Amino acid sequence: MIKREVNQKDILEYVKKYISTVEDHYGLSKHHLTTPYVYMNDEKIGELKGEYCYILNEITVYWKNITSLEELIRTLIHEYQHYLQSPSWMTRYYNIGHDYESHPYEVAAFNEEENWKTIWKIAS
Numbered sequence: 040m041i042k043r044e045v046n047q048k049d050i051l052e053y054v055k056k057y058i059s060t061v062e063d064h065y066g067l068s069k070h071h072l073t074t075p076y077v078y079m080n081d082e083k084i085g086e087l088k089g090e091y092c093y094i095l096n097e098i099t100v101y102w103k104n105i106t107s108l109e110e111l112i113r114t115l116i117h118e119y120q121h122y123l124q125s126p127s128w129m130t131r132y133y134n135i136g137h138d139y140e141s142h143p144y145e146v147a148a149f150n151e152e153e154n155w156k157t158i159w160k161i162a163s
């Protein structure tokens with residue numbers, strides 16, 4: 040459906056717009072006192088688009104790897120799910136043998152990305 044090209048300036052503007060919609064839509068995490076800080080990283084690390092660190096309560100957006108509005112919204116939704124999830128279970132699932140593909144929190148975060156159009160519509 041929507042595959043608009045975005046540039047650096049757009050990305051910053053869009054991040055502000057869509058992260059606030061994501062916050063309103065999903066609400067506050069039980070595991071943190073505030074919404075996550077969003078950090079724009081200039082590096083190009085493989086195909087990595089986003090990352091969440093629960094210690095810093097920070098979402099990193101690797102904006103150079105993001106080429107469309109859909110990807111940006113998917114990334115914000117995905118990382119926000121990790122903000123909502125329990126940090127101790129995030130670790131525990133790995134300890135009992137899950138990998139990135141099978142980790143229930145990753146599966147949940149990828150599934151939630153499919154609702155990107157909902158966020159896009161609310162914000163538009």
Ligand SMILES: [Zn+2]
Nearest residue numbers: 117121145148
């Ligand atoms: Zn993830």
